[in-house]
Amino acid sequence: MNLLLRERATPEQLELMLQQHKFYIRTAVDIERRVLVGGGGLHADCEEKLLDDGSRQQDIWAASFMPITGKIIYESMVNLRPRQNRSMELLDPNIRERVAQLINEFLVNL
Numbered sequence: 201m202n203l204l205l206r207e208r209a210t211p212e213q214l215e216l217m218l219q220q221h222k223f224y225i226r227t228a229v230d231i232e233r234r235v236l237v238g239g240g241g242l243h244a245d246c247e248e249k250l251l252d253d254g255s256r257q258q259d260i261w262a263a264s265f266m267p268i269t270g271k272i273i274y275e276s277m278v279n280l281r282p283r284q285n286r287s288m289e290l291l292d293p294n295i296r297e298r299v300a301q302l303i304n305e306f307l308v309n310l
Contacts, residue, residue: 202238217239226245229262231302235255238306261278265303
């Protein structure tokens with residue numbers, strides 16, 4: 201189940217987001233609006249929920265988060281953009297840092 205978050209997730213919400221993949225959560229974040237969607241089968245599902253909520257495509261970036269280790273993996277088809285990022289891996293260190301800050305703010309230390 202993917203959930204749209206505007207503040208830190210509750211432990212119950214974290215459990216719901218872990219249902220699909222058990223050990224990691226697929227996320228998409230809007231780095232400008234500071235909104236995160238986590239859970240679901242694909243990063244694209246999270247991206248779609250952000251777009252439906254009013255986010256702009258250029259502000260959405262995807263990553264997977266492993267709560268047990270705290271590791272963030274910055275690879276997703278969502279990140280592949282001819283004008284912004286020419287790889288599935290999120291390459292811009294500034295954007296990576298902003299994505300990490302939001303994931304840590306919403307999903308870490310529950």
